[in-house]
Amino acid sequence: MKPAQKLIAGNWKMHGLRASVDELDAVIAKLPPGVDVSIHPPLTLLALFAERAGDAVIIGAQDVAPGAFGARTGDVSAAMLVDAGARAVIVGHSERRHYHCEACALIRTKAEAARAAGLLTILCVGESESERLAGEALAVIEAQLACALPRGPGPAIAVAYEPIWAVGTGVTPTMVEIAEVHAAIRRVVPVDTRILYGGSVKAANAAEILGVPNVDGALVGGASLVAAEFLAVIAAGARAAR
Numbered sequence: 285m286k287p288a289q290k291l292i293a294g295n296w297k298m299h300g301l302r303a304s305v306d307e308l309d310a311v312i313a314k315l316p317p318g319v320d321v322s323i324h325p326p327l328t329l330l331a332l333f334a335e336r337a338g339d340a341v342i343i344g345a346q347d348v349a350p351g352a353f354g355a356r357t358g359d360v361s362a363a364m365l366v367d368a369g370a371r372a373v374i375v376g377h378s379e380r381r382h383y384h385c386e387a388c389a390l391i392r393t394k395a396e397a398a399r400a401a402g403l404l405t406i407l408c409v410g411e412s413e414s415e416r417l418a419g420e421a422l423a424v425i426e427a428q429l430a431c432a433l434p435r436g437p438g439p440a441i442a443v444a445y446e447p448i449w450a451v452g453t454g455v456t457p458t459m460v461e462i463a464e465v466h467a468a469i470r471r472v473v474p475v476d477t478r479i480l481y482g483g484s485v486k487a488a489n490a491a492e493i494l495g496v497p498n499v500d501g502a503l504v505g506g507a508s509l510v511a512a513e514f515l516a517v518i519a520a521g522a523r524a525a526r
């Protein structure tokens with residue numbers, strides 16, 4: 285069974301310096317019960333945030349290397365993330381696919397390495413604007429899942445539906461479109477999988493999006509950087525689970 289509580293995940297991308305720990309403290313100070321929260325700061329802040337957060341908030345990474353150790357300059361393995369205090373990781377984010385040319389076979393090996401290390405793995409999928417306009421959104425997402433979902437038994441993962449055209453743009457799909465994609469994802473993922481929506485989630489639209497069937501949480505970029513805005517999304521997640 286998937287957890288009843290929503291998961292609200294904050295992806296800080298390449299934002300944040302040590303002073304940003306104040307935002308983490310501000311989130312922890314006002315966390316409501318009944319919702320799971322993860323924050324994914326840049327790697328440089330991972331250990332600091334994990335120490336500060338304790339059990340209050342899950343601290344996670346934004347990417348992981350496949351494999352445990354080796355001659356991979358610049359890479360950080362799942363074992364290293366766990367050692368630094370991470371409990372979760374995002375894999376296959378559209379920005380990694382685009383800027384780092386990550387293909388789905390690599391994303392699957394990353395997801396499998398993360399899951400094997402005990403990290404809560406948030407696997408991102410989503411169509412481009414041209415794919416949606418061509419009526420190919422569901423087919424694209426199903427193909428991404430068929431290729432990138434980790435194989436074999438292991439702890440539950442989360443899948444984040446992130447239409448590329450909605451990430452960082454302020455534009456969101458209609459609730460009907462979100463419901464349609466989440467229902468399609470639900471049909472092909474294990475029952476214990478939480479399905480998050482990501483793409484321009486903010487305080488003003490979180491309640492509506494989190495009320496859509498099969499939306500088990502949100503992956504939040506820009507709106508997770510400021511504690512007050514992120515707390516409003518978290519509060520919507522807590523209310524939606526009741």
Ligand code: PEP
Binds near residue numbers: 503507
């Ligand atoms: C993201 O970074 O995964 C994301 C959804 O960004 P934003 O909320 O800014 O669209």
